[in-house]
Amino acid sequence: MEQQTIRTFQSTFLTWYDQNRRVLPWRENPQPYYVWLSEIMLQQTQVQTVLPYFERFIQTFPDLASLAAAPDDVLMKCWEGLGYYARARNLKRAAQQIMTDYNGQFPQTATALLDIIGIGPYTAGAVASIAFNEVVPAVDGNAYRVFSRIFNDQTDISQSKASQHFRTLIQPLIPKDRPGDFNQAVMDLGASVCTTKEPLCLFCPLQAFCQSYAQGTMLDLPVKKKKIKKQKVQLVAVAVRNEAGAYLLQQRPKTGLLAGLSTFPLIDQADLPEDLDLTQGVLRYFKQHYNLALQQIQLAPVKPVTHIFTHLHWTLTLVTADLSESSDLAYFSGAFKQPAEFAKLALPTLQKKLWTRLSQA
Ligand code: SF4
Structure with a gap:
């Protein structure tokens, strides 16, 4: 404009x-304590519901100091029926924080108010503008x-x-x-x-x-x-090592997720044979798809790695295996690479996560 x-x-x-404003107690006396209290009470709650609670609350706890020293049972009694009780507990904690760290005075800007327990950007903007005239x-x-x-x-x-x-x-x-x-x-x-x-x-x-x-x-x-609810997919990431300590990296297809990038071979667990356990299933998968005979396969003793795409939530279980350096990789789209080379390759974040996790084993 x-x-x-x-x-x-x-x-x-x-x-x-000016002609239509709702007349509300915290508006008639917009001191920071009242504005803050009203904004917290109004979260998820209608104005008409809040009004009697607000009146009772400020009679019981007229200022920050009394709220900071509030006995829990009295505080909860004042809040009873308003719901979302964490708000009441946070109010008291915030009052104690302001009394202790701010000498009993509210911070006066939206940015500073964000440091107070339970105050998010909306409440900070409301308190700073209404109580302190900040233009936010x-x-x-x-x-x-x-x-x-x-x-x-x-x-x-x-x-x-x-x-x-x-x-x-x-x-x-x-x-x-x-x-x-x-x-x-x-x-x-x-x-x-x-x-x-x-x-x-x-x-x-x-x-x-x-x-x-x-x-x-x-x-x-x-x-x-x-x-969009992310679809959950369980995968296996196979860290295949040769005698020289190099790992097999597989180039992903030219289209789709992580297109053209290299990672440890990844297998959707849904594609593994149902009649075998995970490691035996991976053995058979490698034999059938790549004509590669993995040795010493085992689950890596580390937590699974998670990776999130726009529509997918991947959970990857890491397994380790050995493979002879002289194996024929004719049916496999990739090569052995030494870990020292990883930094020079344009590897996706997922591969970095897998490598970091494997390094913890
Ligand atoms: S009520 Fe809302 S949508 Fe309608 S004219 Fe006013 S601002 Fe626009």
Whole structure:
């Protein structure tokens, strides 16, 4: 957006907020302790549910010092029914941390707040902007929804880089004199107008700025792709050594995973004969596929290696075996290489992991 448009956007949005804001106890007195407490309580929990708990909590523990010294049974009684009890325990631990390490004063920037137990990027942004007027966004589900729609932005919010992307997108829109109100306006708009399933675009103060409204794509946003469940595959990695201490590296096919790269021979355990145990199955596999007669085959005394691709989760069991240097490798796509040569070869990370693990045996 251009500067003039940003100014109009800010004043329109804040005017709407001033006229429609939800009146909440932590907003009437936005001291850091109240803002922090409310944000932790609001995680996974509706505002209406939180309100009586908040009132009771601040009566019982009016400040950080009393929370830091809270008897566990009283603390849990105050939290009873709110769920996710780790939040209560973390609140007390964080209060003790602030009392001990910060002289009882909250850190005042989002970056510094991240060091406090239980505070993540959203809560840090909310506390820093509302309690300390730092010009930072507070990016949660509401912010994703509102701003992906305003900008008709197709970024997939299930990706970890989405958070930084939206932070960068939102930052220039935050008014320097009212960052906390801006972030709270986003929370209120997302909760009451720009809702997930039925956004009330006709009543939205930001309609004139909203690109998804103009294009009719509101209900397609934000983009949240389902995480693809990784298929689990069990493999055997065969470390085959000759008399000279060199290992057999196999060049993988020109297409597919790790295309053209060299690793220890890898066998999908599903391709091994079912009537034999793992090592005997590998022996037969080498004989049948490569016409190679392995000797001294055994399981390597190390933990399996895991390796993750976009759609696959590999678990590789390492076995070791010997093979004569003079063996005919006519049916095998690869060669013996000395470990000293590994560094010069362009080996994939998987092979480096296998070698490191084998070296621990
Ligand atoms: S116009 Fe509709 S989609 Fe756009 S911000 Fe407003 S409520 Fe959300």
